[in-house]
Amino acid sequence: MANLNAVERKVREYSFTDRDFERVRKLIHERAGISLSASKQDMVYSRLARRLREKGLTTFADYLRQLEAGDAHEWQAFTNALTTNLTSFYREAHHFPILAKHLAQRRRVCREPFTVWCCAASTGEEPYTIAMTVVEALNDDAPSARILATDVDTNVLATADAGIYDLERIESLTPERTRRFFLRGDGNHAGNVKVRPALRKLITFRQLNLLDAQWPVRGPFDAIMCRNVMIYFDKDTQRRILEKFAPLLRSDGLLFVGHSESLLKHTDLFKLRGKTVYELAARTQVRHG
Ligand SMILES: C[S@@+](CC[C@H](N)C(=O)[O-])C[C@H]1O[C@@H](n2cnc3c(N)ncnc32)[C@H](O)[C@@H]1O
Incomplete structure (x- = not known):
């Protein structure tokens, strides 16, 4: 109870009304498509309170006024604060053998680089897992592959780009993978690992x-990984995004989604190939040269 009171006192450090919360919900929905449920009020408070502190403001109303006045830097900080970035290496691991098999099949008929788009890459564990999968599937440390990893959140992308993680993040990896793909830090960097440059180079x-209405990406992709991000979007947004994925996939390409994301309502676009793995429905197949 004492703890709860302490939390409550902290929660009241800045003025945050229901109206402010509704405003935040509307703004993040408009900007990043993220639908925050009504139960997320405390989460929003704690994530944005730091922005008020840094700006020396005492009310959310003032913060939101400044934000809407159009400071691009603050818009990014606002977005970064409200994304949820949970991820891990080999998350939903059943996808990676499927990706490896797909790559092997493709390699038999085509010598072009294998292309994957990871479109909610967070702190990088997912695209690095894709890269490890490609290297292992081809048994080549410099495979002909192109992995594009994107996210709306610039903070997580900076972490991903650096490729430095706490040792415990890779504890579940086999010793062989650890040796092959990571460098262990020592001295000041003890307890950290860094992705080896050869793996980093693939991404x-x-x-x-x-x-965004326009995506500056160049397909076609052999696979698109869009995992654990659609859950934050409403149905219309999900549909618009799926419609844009279809022409970016090769006709035999695969779309991987998260474990709680079903495309059952979109069978005109994608058909189920395996657990949370989809291929283009016949109607949406586009011929790429
Ligand atoms: C829960 S993480 C999932 C990470 C990874 N895909 C996985 O499955 O482990 C969701 C990610 O989606 C990103 N995200 C949220 N809205 C987005 C948007 N509108 N465009 C691109 N990325 C977005 C977040 O920044 C976050 O890093």
Whole structure:
């Protein structure tokens, strides 16, 4: 109880009304497509309170007024504060053998670089897992592959780009993978690992908001990984994004989604190939040269 009171006192450090909360919900929905449920009021408070502190403001109303006045830097900080970035290496691991098999099949018929777009890359564990999968599938440390990793959040992209993680983040990896793909820090860097440059080189990190009308990406992709991000979007937004994925996939390409994301309502666009893995429905297949 004592703890709860302490939390409550902290929560009241800045004025944050229901109206402010509704405003935040509307703004993040418009900007990043993220639908925050009504139960997220405390979360929003704690994530944005730091911005008020840094700006020396005492009310959310003042903060939101400044934000809407159009400071691009603050808009990015606002977005970064409200994204949820949970991820891990080999998350939903059943996808990676499927990706490896797809790559092997493709390699038999085509010598072009294997291309994957990871469109909610967070702090990088997912695109690095894709890169490890490609290297292992081809048993080549410099495979012909192009992995594009994007996210709306610039903070997580900076972490991903650096490729430095706490040792415990890779504890579940086999010793062989650890040796092959990571360098162990020593001295001041003890307790950290860094992705080896050869693996890092396979990935291009770039900011991309899935809500944007134009995506500066060049397909076609052999696979698109869009995992655990659609859950934050409403149905119309999900549909618009899926419609834009279809022409970016090769006709035999695969779309991977998160474990709680079903495309059952979009069978005109994608058909189920395996657990949370989809291929283009016949109607949406586009021929790429
Ligand atoms: C829960 S993480 C999932 C990370 C990874 N895909 C995984 O499955 O482990 C969701 C990610 O989606 C990103 N995101 C949220 N809205 C986005 C948008 N409109 N465009 C691009 N990325 C977005 C967040 O910044 C966050 O890093």
